[in-house]
Amino acid sequence: MKKKKILLFTLTFLVLILALEVGSASAEDVTWNPNDKGAAIVLSNGNLTAVYNNSNGSNVRASEGKTQGKWYWEIKVDSANSDAAVNLGVAHPLQSISTDIYPNFNNQGFLARFYPQNTGDIYGFSLDMDSKILQISKNNTLVATKSSVAGEVRPILGDNNTNSSASYTANFGATPFVYSVPTGYQPYDGSQQKTQAPTNLAATSGDAQVTLSWIAVTDATSYKIKRAATAGGPYNEIEANIKDTSYKDTRLTNDKKYFYVVSAVSSSDESVNSTEVSATPKAASNTGNGTLIVTFENAPDKVLSISMAQIEEFISWYNDPSRVGNAYMIKSPDTGLFKSIKYYLVFDKIVAWEVRQY
Incomplete structure (x- = not known):
C-alpha cells in the first residue's frame, strides 16, 4: 500500500511538472530558417540577418508559413554592392530554393527582382492570404503586386545569381517597423508581441506645437514618441522614456502637417507602433x-x-x-x-x- 502511494505521488508530481512546462512554453519568433537555405548564405543576428557573397543564386526561407490572415513584415538593405540585385517575395514550403529560382518560379509563390539598391532601403510586404494577394513596397511606395497567392507560403530572400554581395535584415514583428502596418494587418509574428500598442492616440494642434494623448497600456513602463514628415513614415524617434500618457511637441512650424505614432515599452519588449495621427500647428489669430x-x-x-x-x-x-x-x-x-x-x-x-x- 505504501509503495502504491509513493508511486501515485511520483506520477502526480511528474504530471504537474509536465503541465507547468507545457503551460510556460512559448512559440519561437519567426526568423530565417537556418535549415532551409542555400549553403552560401550566412545567417546572423538571431537568424534575422542574411549575408551572401558570390552565392551563385542561393535563397533562404522563413521559419513559419501562413495560410490565412493578413500579415506584414519588412526587410532592410544593410549593404549591397553596385551589382547586387535581390529576389523577394513568398514561396511554398516545398519549392526548391537551392539555386536561382526567379526565372522558373511559376505558381510556387511569387518573387520580384529589385535592382539597383541603396543601403537603408526598406522593403515592406503586405500579405493578405484571405484575398490571396501580396503587395511589396519599397520605401513606402508600392512597387509590386501579385494575386492568386494560395496554399501555405513563407517569406523568401535570395540573390540573382550574379556573383554579388549584400546583407539584409528581416523584421517579422519582434521590433517596431520603420513604416506603419497597413490597416487590418498584423506583424508576421504578431502573436509573439507581448506589449500592446497604445490605442486612442489623439493629436491636438496649437500655436507651433502639437499635443498627443493616448490610453495607458497595461505593463508599459514608458512610451516612445515618433514623428514623420509624410503619412506612413519613416518615423524619427523624437522622445523616449515618457512616463505619462500625453506629450507636447513644441517648436514646430505652423501650417506644416506632422504625423505621429507612439509605441509602448515594457520590461519584456517594445510594442509595434500605434495607429498614426496627424496635426497641423496654426498661429493663434484670436486671443482671449x-x-x-x-x-x-x-x-x-x-x-x-x-x-x-x-x-x-x-x-x-x-x-x-x-x-x-x-x-x-x-x-x-x-x-x-x-x-x-x-x-x-x-x-x-x-x-x-x-x-x-x-
Whole structure:
C-alpha cells in the first residue's frame, strides 16, 4: 500500500511538472530558417540577418508559413554592392530554393527582382492570404503586386545569381517597423508581441506645437514618441522614456502637417507602433476667451468656457475631412473640486456648434 502511494505521488508530481512546462512554453519568433537555405548564405543576428557573397543564386526561407490572415513584415538593405540585385517575395514550403529560382518560379509563390539598391532601403510586404494577394513596397511606395497567392507560403530572400554581395535584415514583428502596418494587418509574428500598442492616440494642434494623448497600456513602463514628415513614415524617434500618457511637441512650424505614432515599452519588449495621427500647428489669430456651445444628437448641449485658441483648434478639427479619429478632446478649467476637466466631443454626434467671443 505504501509503495502504491509513493508511486501515485511520483506520477502526480511528474504530471504537474509536465503541465507547468507545457503551460510556460512559448512559440519561437519567426526568423530565417537556418535549415532551409542555400549553403552560401550566412545567417546572423538571431537568424534575422542574411549575408551572401558570390552565392551563385542561393535563397533562404522563413521559419513559419501562413495560410490565412493578413500579415506584414519588412526587410532592410544593410549593404549591397553596385551589382547586387535581390529576389523577394513568398514561396511554398516545398519549392526548391537551392539555386536561382526567379526565372522558373511559376505558381510556387511569387518573387520580384529589385535592382539597383541603396543601403537603408526598406522593403515592406503586405500579405493578405484571405484575398490571396501580396503587395511589396519599397520605401513606402508600392512597387509590386501579385494575386492568386494560395496554399501555405513563407517569406523568401535570395540573390540573382550574379556573383554579388549584400546583407539584409528581416523584421517579422519582434521590433517596431520603420513604416506603419497597413490597416487590418498584423506583424508576421504578431502573436509573439507581448506589449500592446497604445490605442486612442489623439493629436491636438496649437500655436507651433502639437499635443498627443493616448490610453495607458497595461505593463508599459514608458512610451516612445515618433514623428514623420509624410503619412506612413519613416518615423524619427523624437522622445523616449515618457512616463505619462500625453506629450507636447513644441517648436514646430505652423501650417506644416506632422504625423505621429507612439509605441509602448515594457520590461519584456517594445510594442509595434500605434495607429498614426496627424496635426497641423496654426498661429493663434484670436486671443482671449470665448464660449463654445455644442449641440448633440439625443444629448444635452455642452457649454464650454475656454480660450479662443482652443475654440479655433476645435473648428480646425471639425472642418478637416482628413481628420484621424472620431473624438476630439478639450481641456476646460473646472470651477469645482478639480483643476480641469477633459471633454471628448464625438464628431458623429455633433448636430451644430456656436461660438461666442468675449
